[in-house]
Amino acid sequence: MSTPQNAIQPTRRQLLTRIGIAAGSVAMYQAMTQLGHAAGTDFTSPPVLTGAKPGTTVLVLGAGLAGMLAAYELRKAGYSVRVLEFQNRSGGRNISLRGGDTLTELGGATQTVGFAPGNYINPGPWRIPYHHRALLHYCKAFGVELEPFVQMNYNTFVHSSRTFNGQPQRYRDVASDFTGYTAELLAKAINQNKLDQPITDDEKRDVLLAMRGWGMLDSNYAYTKSDLVSRRRGFAKARGGGPDGMPIPSDISPRGEVMKSGLWAWLAFYMDYDMQTTMFQPVGGMDMIGKAFGKHVNDIVTHNIQVSKIAQDADGVTVTYKDNNFGGTVGEAKADYCVCTIPLPVLSQLDVQVNAAMQTAIAAVPYASSVKLGLEFKRRFWEEDDAIYGGISFTDQPISQISYPSHGYFSDGPAVLLGGYMFGPAAYDFAGMTPEERVKQGLIQGAVFHKQYPKEFSNGVGVAWSRMPWTLGCCSMWSEEARKTHYKALTEMDGRIVLAGEHASTIGCWQEGAVLSSLSAITRLHQRAVGAA
């Protein structure tokens, strides 16, 4: 856009101030984001809750990340806080499984994890995008050591059972071929004057230049087998030194097969904001976060407490529970306020005294079914034989994907990979199997990528989230209709009760959602408690 020479260009700050005054903070935030300032979730800093009335009591239900964070911040603000937790551990879905751990699921099956010392699988959350700033803030504040989680790896596989004779393709090859052919088609359309309507002569030149560079096209705008293309795709005979070091370019796949395969979907996958690198994971397992939170609040957590009723009146909140530390003795806990983080599939079946709109909302959001498989192999054949260091291989088989460990590279001895991670129909199917059958199917399907599977397999675990007694599902599954109808009622404080958890956020199924919902809930609770709202 050209500017008259006598016009004064506003500075960025001036511009933002004008937008802020004219249109309010949302427009300001959007403008800032576009100009490259703010980004990520809406976290800026922990809440500063001042002026709490001494002696005000809060009951927190659930010791997952949302509950523990609420307890931590509210106690810091001066509240008297107690946390009730159904499990015998804190952390909720922030969990890692290691050798010797046992997992008993609904239906009665118990798995004992057989992993070697030091190995683990994260059956729940397993990666943290760089822009999940609230969670990252608390990781740093609580001393949780983070390492890179390798999300994207060009050397992993993508697999469609319907194309390429069912043979897995390297991500790199599909990315190169899809990009190249798409660029070629667009360049051809432009050069044949098929796009004269939507495109100006100036833009034609720009797009042709872009397509040639982006798609690795030759001087005739063709995507062909060549040294050039192999610099992206890899060579059939690799580059080397000395007289025999000349490489031989690799064949490209036929265009029809590439387009038909649907494998381009995995190019788009990594473009999602929440799937973009850089990603992190805690060193030693995701539960390092829950453990770090627990260090700050476990002294006020009572485990093995099964809540049955949440009542409120003008004077306070009364929670009725069974104390499984004492044979299920019924007890009551009272407080001025309650932060409830109980997963909705459980909460919807309890006696909860909130307004009708919130009750309806609680029953309107089921949790998705999800299954993860952790498979331990005797050696890192994916590294040693296939040069795959971290990342994900995708398949259209039910296991959906396998993911290679992002730590311990080049080490000898057994290692654990994520042998399947599924939602939807595949998750329902796998959840209906016995744990042994889940692992068996994971081995059969995963062998499409790695023929070493049967020989190198040591042991495995299959976690079906719908069978976890304390959550009855993986995480909130919102329909667009439910979001419009019920989100406000679910998240607004009702009397003395406020809900928190990933289900009470718009970053569902991520730990960031749990953290942000908790910060929002306690901020509003505090305002209510000090009489400001």
Added chain:
Amino acid sequence: MRAQLGFFVLLGCGFAGQALADAATTSTGGGINANTGQQVFQHVCQGCHQDNAKGAWGAGAGFPALAGNPKLETAGYPISMVENGHGGMPWFNGMLSDEQVAAVVNYVRSHFGNDYKDTVTAADVAASHGPAPITER
């Protein structure tokens, strides 16, 4: 389109990239490959309601038994639950075909100690629901 449900689901939820967040696999790993009521029950229902349909109980909450459940007396009730969901029960409108819903409702109402003689058809199911909810990405 409904007859090709497996393929449809794969494209709709899978390759279009349904991203249930950290949840996200983007792949549903294919559709529900089941024709008979028994197959639908085994591949979809028993993960929660258990293979004996006796349900399961967790944190003061759980999955109700379908075995000997008097609420199944009127076929409209299980049809509505399967199509629309409620509480922890997800909606299957859009994931299961009308034929599959009819088959599994008939199967459950005539097995596991249930002995209802009347059956429902895919047309009955079709008449009972509107368009499928759109799951958030």
